[in-house]
Amino acid sequence: MDGRRRNPYELTDETPVYVISIAAQLSGLHPQTLRQYDRLGLVSPDRTAGRGRRYSARDIELLRTVQQLSQDEGINLAGIKRIIELENQVAALQQRVAELTAAVDGAAAAMQQREAQVHASYRRDLVPYQDVQQTSALVVWRPKRSRD
Numbered sequence: 804m805d806g807r808r809r810n811p812y813e814l815t816d817e818t819p820v821y822v823i824s825i826a827a828q829l830s831g832l833h834p835q836t837l838r839q840y841d842r843l844g845l846v847s848p849d850r851t852a853g854r855g856r857r858y859s860a861r862d863i864e865l866l867r868t869v870q871q872l873s874q875d876e877g878i879n880l881a882g883i884k885r886i887i888e889l890e891n892q893v894a895a896l897q898q899r900v901a902e903l904t905a906a907v908d909g910a911a912a913a914m915q916q917r918e919a920q921v922h923a924s925y926r927r928d929l930v931p932y933q934d935v936q937q938t939s940a941l942v943v944w945r946p947k948r949s950r951d
Contacts, residue, residue: 816864819849819857826858830866837866845869845884 814820826848827834840846841856846865848856858866865887872878872886 816860819859819862821858821863823848823856823858826856826863826866829863830870832866832870840866840869840880843880843884845880845887 821829823834823837827837830837837846837856837858841848846858846862846869848858848862851857869880869883869887872883873880878886
């Protein structure tokens with residue numbers, strides 16, 4: 804959550820609002836199929852205090868996906884469950900990568916700001932050091948003779 808308070812009456816894709824009969828109609832499945840999917844852990848809707856199932860729009864979409872994988876792709880329910888688990892894991896990892904990327908970007912910006920502060924604090928009256936190349940030349944110094 805982003806820290807802002809949400810309106811308790813605001814509906815999202817994850818708000819459980821559909822009873823099993825409506826969810827079955829919206830997904831094109833029989834209510835008994837929805838119960839079977841729930842028992843297998845493929846689609847687990849929220850429950851009311853009286854233990855009635857309540858499906859969200861996301862649950863309905865997942866029911867359609869399970870049906871499509873089963874009917875069109877010929878994947879068995881155990882395979883579909885594994886696919887769903889892996890997709891959830893990928894989504895969680897992508898979220899974590901986004902969080903870590905934001906943290907790294909923030910740290911890099913803070914480091915650049917601190918580096919700029921350090922550079923701004925340099926004394927400008929100092930002469931930069933330059934490495935002198937050593938040679939084998941010999942310089943002879945002879946003082947001037949003073950004339951008396």
